Amino acid sequence: MSQEIDLYYKVAESMVCMKKYSYGAEIYKRIFDMEIKKSTIWIAGTWHGYADCLEKIGDIDGSKTAYEKAFEYHLIDIFNDKNKNKAHAYLWGGWSALKLGKTELAYFMFKNSVKEDPNYAYSWLSLSVACTKLKLYEEAKEARENYNKYLKINPYRKRECEGRSMLLDAYGKATGWLKEFIEKILPETECEE
Numbered sequence: 001m002s003q004e005i006d007l008y009y010k011v012a013e014s015m016v017c018m019k020k021y022s023y024g025a026e027i028y029k030r031i032f033d034m035e036i037k038k039s040t041i042w043i044a045g046t047w048h049g050y051a052d053c054l055e056k057i058g059d060i061d062g063s064k065t066a067y068e069k070a071f072e073y074h075l076i077d078i079f080n081d082k083n084k085n086k087a088h089a090y091l092w093g094g095w096s097a098l099k100l101g102k103t104e105l106a107y108f109m110f111k112n113s114v115k116e117d118p119n120y121a122y123s124w125l126s127l128s129v130a131c132t133k134l135k136l137y138e139e140a141k142e143a144r145e146n147y148n149k150y151l152k153i154n155p156y157r158k159r160e161c162e163g164r165s166m167l168l169d170a171y172g173k174a175t176g177w178l179k180e181f182i183e184k185i186l187p188e189t190e191c192e193e
Helices: 003-017 021-032 040-056 060-078 086-099 103-116 121-133 137-153 159-171 176-188
Strands: none
Touching: 003 021, 003 040, 003 159, 003 176, 021 040, 021 176, 040 060, 040 086, 060 086, 086 103, 086 121, 103 121, 121 137, 159 176
């Protein structure tokens, strides 16, 4: 992926972290106008982030279409022998499936995500969600316990702070429209850790 696309992606993800979904959707659309065909991992992530933004701003039909595209690319990533992070593809493919109402499929994908990387807390939380929806309460409880265990070992940064950090990192490298956008949005960001 080119450095320019990488910066746009980082800024779009930062908007999701900071719950500025309209801005995120706008930046994801700009990414689709660029050449991202070389890496399905970035294509899957871009469609997934775009779907999330559309869902949060109330565009349910657009969100569904974007989740379907994300799911398709997450599957490609799962079966891509060059992909070294299958846990990630299973996790986010599982969330795409869950958002599309395919709970059993999401459960299968989350199970594979924790199998690929049992130390990642969010995969355990995701499995707990699917288990609860499927009324697998004992397994949901066990997954939630694993989530809490791994979260203590490797706690998350506050999402807003993670987003602001990504935005500041991108600002130092951005040019043109993206730099102007970051300058405009920075005063609206906060982080209290």
